[in-house]
Amino acid sequence: MSNPYQDDRGNKDASITNPKGQGTLTPSPGTRQAMDTAKAFLVGDSMTAGYGNGPDILHDCTIAVDEGEIAVIVGPNGAGKSTGMKAIFGMLDMRQGSVRLDGDDITGLSPQDRVAKGMGFVPQTSNIFTSMTVEENLEMGAFIRTDDFSDTMAQVYDLFPILKEKRLQAAGELSGGQRQQVAVGRALMTQPKVLMLDEPTAGVSPIVMDELFDRIIEVARTGIPILMVEQNARQALEIADKGYVLVQGRNAYSGTGKELLADEEVRKSFLGG
Amino acid sequence: DGHAKEIKLGVLYGFTGPIESLTGPMAAGAELAMKEVSDSGMLLDGATVTSSRGDSGCIDNGMAVASAERLIAEGVKGIVGADCSGVTGAVLQNVAIPNGMVMISPSATSPGLTTMEDNGLFFRTSPSDAREGEVMAEVLQERGIESIALTYTNNDYGKGLADAIQSSFEAVGGEVTIVAAHEDGKADYSAEMGALASAGGDLLVVAGYLDQGGAGIIKAALDSGAWDTFGLPGGMIGDNLPKTIGPDLNGSYGQIAGSEGKGIETLIEMAGDDFDASSPYTPEAYDAAALIMMAMQKAGSMEPGDYKDHILDVANAPGTEIYPGELGKALELIKNGEDVDYVGASAVELIGPGEAAGTYRLIEVKDGENATIGFK
Amino acid sequence: MIVVEDLHKHFGGFHAVDGSSLTIDRGSITGLIGPNGAGKTTLFNVIAGVLPPTSGKVFMDGEDITGLPPHTLFHKGLLRTFQIAHEFSSMTCRENLMMVPGGQSGETLWNTWFGRKRIADEERALQAKADEVLEFLTIEHLAEQKAGQVSGGQKKLLELGRTMMVDAKIVFLDEVGAGVNRTLLNTIGDAIIRLNQERAYTFVVIEHDMDFIGRLCDPVICMAEGRVLAEGTLDEIKANEQVIEAYLGTGLKNKEKVGA
């Protein structure tokens, strides 16, 4: 089991306390798929990781995304998609492998240092401050920014009009889909250099999902790489430049979004036919 | 055999808990008597007496009993203690009686202890509160006080004393406008003061502890201008009170168990700077320890079973009067087969089943000090 | 089966459910769709007794069940899942399922002391059942894992699994699909259909995945702003202008830029 001291209730992921994502810096040999990660903007290279003292969840898994690209990770439940995201963000013990951002090795950095380096992340669960108002949630997204962020906030409100309506309401009182919008909005507020989204569209309505994907594409086209996990895999892969299929913590398939969509095997096993 | 023996006496007080600030001097008082006897070399052919302290917690039966058991285990031959009436009863019943251990409490004043089954093992050098009530009523009457408001610390001591004061005062024709309890160590006494002030009265009698709620009550009364003189029973008499309250206390008066000058003054002198011998129950503590040792001498044995029957002998007349500082002399007299009448620091006179008859020193606060203005 | 009459639920001045009336037929699989914040979950919560309604009534089989506590409704055969997974995090996944059935004799203190044999028998049966469900959900390897330590999607599966542990009359599923792998979701859909056909469960399903809704549900109810906007078959709903505007949208604007 992960951490014996931990309060199992609520979102208290013990692994996050790992102050520095320790790990050896030797990249392990190649993955099954030849991937050109050398010059990718953000790459989690040959990651092997697990929670606390538990078993390895990720096995020599590599995920990379390049500037202006959208990379989508798909896979069955429990495959290690979220774990991979957390590993890239330094939220758990990396046992092997490295993470590089824009050429720098950041394997040893703490999550908040990675934020400072310009990484933005929307976790899958507990991704909002429930007791704070919507507006404060967004402000917290801009915590590390020292410039005036009212423009960005206006953009977020533009994207998710419902949030503007509810901006003085405690985020915990929102509906499931609205919370998701707050979560994504919070990450956008950071104006990150790279954006990582763990199932951003879970629970949002079709119309908002479309808006969201639109926006993601727009963001990506401004040059910001986007790495996201999606279960709405078909829509996601359609807009993806790169797709990864994870199975049991390993890279099972990867290719462009189109390639994966075209692959019969992938479609049947992972995209629901 | 002329060989120096060592006798251990237990000192069982609440070193922690609500009267923790009284117990330091009390223990020192008892230990002073032991030192005096040891130095004299007269007890049972030159025995030295040492003390072994135990914490009664004042209000924690479990702890008190455990500490007492420990003292027994250490082989004490008598216990000076306990302090608060509640734990005294518990220790007496659960430890002293079963082990046949003599206990002399300097400060357990509850009338309830008077009649408790004790197999002749329990004594106290402080009078029962019933007596103090009478004395106080007389004092008040002499001063022309017609009505009092009465507040007491909410424990057996305070309650017993308040009952005694109330009934005695009413018996001499006084009026008690209100009897209100206060809890010690509480953060605020405005509520009590509100009720007391509303009831009114010529004087506010505070049957509490001077460095517990009692002081807080007096402060609250002075602050709100409800009273400026106070009646102070024994628990409120001590140097600390004028010191903490300041000049406003001048003119307040009361009484404390204690004898005419000589005994207590000698003790104060003996204590010097080491501890405050006029602190409540410190003289009584000294006397309690002294009594045990003199009874041992009289019995020619340090076993509680042997000397328990001699305590009343040494405490009361006839015999040569013995004051603090004269323990060596007393032991010598006893050795020579002569009678002694131990007066000690608190004018010990044991009555009934072994409790002090009670002489009281009348006190008035003058110029920020407790001045003795008479005896009763 | 379930009739909701002019139901209102207000949070302060905000009308989350604002006069909804709807009927859920016995044996149907009713889809409930609508934009985020339309009041779907709130409606569920009111029906399931988690929230007291501001006004309005809920009937089940003609019986007024308004405001009955959830545990009573459970015993009447009304089950629900939670949109945001509510797992019992310090218990294993298997225990998460085994705790569900009501009336276990081992839930009475007396029996825990003096009825060990009976409990043991029941437990064996329960465990077999739980393992079956776990297997169906493809998470049998997690049986001994603490539920707090499984992936987000797996938690949703557990949510669903709990409703499969007992014989329910009506099951309210609040976005079981969100976060669940689509291939698995298809299997789940099959199971729902099977339960519906073989065991005559009635389902009410909130989902934002139109494929899923389309495959399972008839009729479909679309809510918006606390009211029922439209009702009918999915095709009818899809054709409804208001629904398109409020909910479905018209697809990606930026799509053509992809891969450009």
Next chain:
Amino acid sequence: MDFLNAIVAFANFVFIPGVAYGSQLALGALGVTLVYGILRFSNFAHGDTMAMGAMSAVLLTWLFQSWGISFGPLPTALLTLPFAIGFTILLLLGTDRAVYKFYRTKKAKPVILVIVSLGITFIYNGLTRFIIGADDQNFLDGERFIIRARDFKEMTGLREGLAFKTTQGITIVTAVIVVILLFWFLNKTRSGKSMRAYSDNEDLALLSGINPERVVMITWMIVAGLATIAGVLYGLDKSFKPFTYFQLLLPIFASAIVGGLGNPIGAIAGGFVIAFSEVTITYAWKKVLVYLMPDNLEPSGLVQLLSTDYKFAVSFVILLIVLLVKPTGLFKGQAV
């Protein structure tokens, strides 16, 4: 005139003491509520932290007095406050380093932290008694009263006096200022918001770039300030005695809870609720009624609802009633 007398009597014995005591409780409750709100556990050591802070102020006051420094009509202790707060900050940060940090990184359950803070209480308590002794210490100097009861009577010619102490005045003013500052800090400043964010969702706070150790540090520093101020003001008004500070914990917690844990405004309101329920319900109305009623209707008894023995019980009954109506306190507190 009688009417005025009644009002003055009421003000003197109920209103002013109630407000002063309420402010004292409120200041204490602010500290408790802050720890609860941000570090998410009930800090039992708060009473003894107050004692520690007050003790350092007492010692410093003595030092200052021996140097002949005074603060005019105000108590010297106020001059020592900054230094005493500094000491308490060091103390708390040290304690956090040595003790709490470990459990924080282990993500221990709140109840473990509660018990740990009980251990800290024992240690602080022992230290205080060890350093300064168990006795009462009076360290108030300067002008004791703003208005004395006697002066008031002379001034107004009323039969009832009204006393208003300097310490009461200072306490009330301080409480108001502190709560405004705190409220502003938590709700309007970046640091304050980051503290609330941390308390809400620690993991997400990390992802927003908030440095948790900094949040914890700021929290303890504010708590140290609050505890010292509360402890010193209380000590000035009553007197400094280590044991009472432990006892003070109970009404302080009651205040924080009635108001709603984690909510500064609630702490203030709670302090007054507890203080006034103690003072008013057990008040004997005789004195007031004597002034108000015509002579023939004067009450014979004390007109007291309950004896003061039950004042503590009464305040808890009120607390219960409040909680039954509002389960998380008057101002919607948090619950872990």
Next chain:
Amino acid sequence: MNDTMRTTMLFAGVALLIAYVGFAQSWNSALLIIAMGLISSVMALGVNLQWGFAGLFNVGIMGFVALGGLAAVLIGMPPTEGAFSAGGWGVLSALILGAGTIFAAIFAVKKMTSGWLRTMTVIAILVAGFFIFRAILDPAVERIEVINPAQTGYLGGLGWPVLLAWPVGGLFAAGAAWIIGKTALGLRSDYLAIATLGIAEIIIAVLKNEDWLTRGVKNVIGVPRPVPYEIDLQNDPAFVERAANLGFTPVEASTLWVKVLYILLFGAVLLILLWMAQRALHSPWGRMLRAIRDNEVAAEAMGKDVTARHLQVFVLGSAICGIAGAMMTTMDSQLTPGTYQPLRFTFLVWVMVIVGGSGNNLGSVLGGFLIWFLWVQVEPMGLWLMNLITSGMAEGSALKDHLIDSAAHMRLLTMGLVLLLVLRFSPRGLIPEK
């Protein structure tokens, strides 16, 4: 296997500590620690049931323990001559009337539609009821309290065998817990805690101030015992002879024997309760409670009646504390309401539960013994520590004297240190929940 080893080792360790006291100090002390350890374990078991099983934060243990103590007095003490005829009926009718008032008020709340009229009616009922209650109660109480106030001044008890008081103490506590649970169990975490804390204070306030019931702060002394008195044993030639045969002096033998008897009684109670708790925990019932503790909303949706279960556990746990309280008062053979302090009777028990390992019954038992051991043995440890520290200092130096004098204050400090050390090395308690 490993876990069992660890548990066994820990218990063996505590046994060793106690044995050490036996050898180094006296067996009387050691047996006393065992007896009080047993009582503490029972209390810890009750709290563990509430917190460890169901997550109910009860900080009112003191009140339930005191109610148990009250039972010992009401069952065990002889009735006071004439007290009942003097005021017993008055008190009884006042109490019935008081209860009636409250029911009337509840009835009004339930039956009337809300509005100012209802509020006024309820207030009117309560106020009127209160004054009538006082009008009947006060004179009756006065009549009881004047009967020999120095010795009795209260109703006295039934004069029944005091062992009966144990279950009755449990019932008292259970009754109180039921009322509290009915009203306050809707509260969560620390709010429930402070509510229970307050109720405990109220119970103590009643015991302290209602002299007719318990003599208040004047204490009831001499509650009869279920075991023989040492003195009687010492005067019993057969006993003395048997003791002599075993090589004991009569005093030693009698004091030890009495304690052994108490230990057997307490041990039996603990074993029965422990067995019941263990069985309950490892059963669907325990599973249901854990589910409720983890997530009430979901448990409720899965058909578990959370309120009823909470009430059940709260009542059971409190009853266990009540039994422990009765046992303790029986052994002390006196009820001293002033001694009930939250620190000693509530927080110390919590420390036992947490240090032992919450959620684990064996942990609670271990915690009960260990913490009680420390509570009474830490003082000599503190003194020893001080002597050690000061051993190098000059005789009679002021600092040395100060340090030695402060030794008693070191108890709390040492206690705190030990507590922190244990929790440091075993943050989930010594025997953690699995």
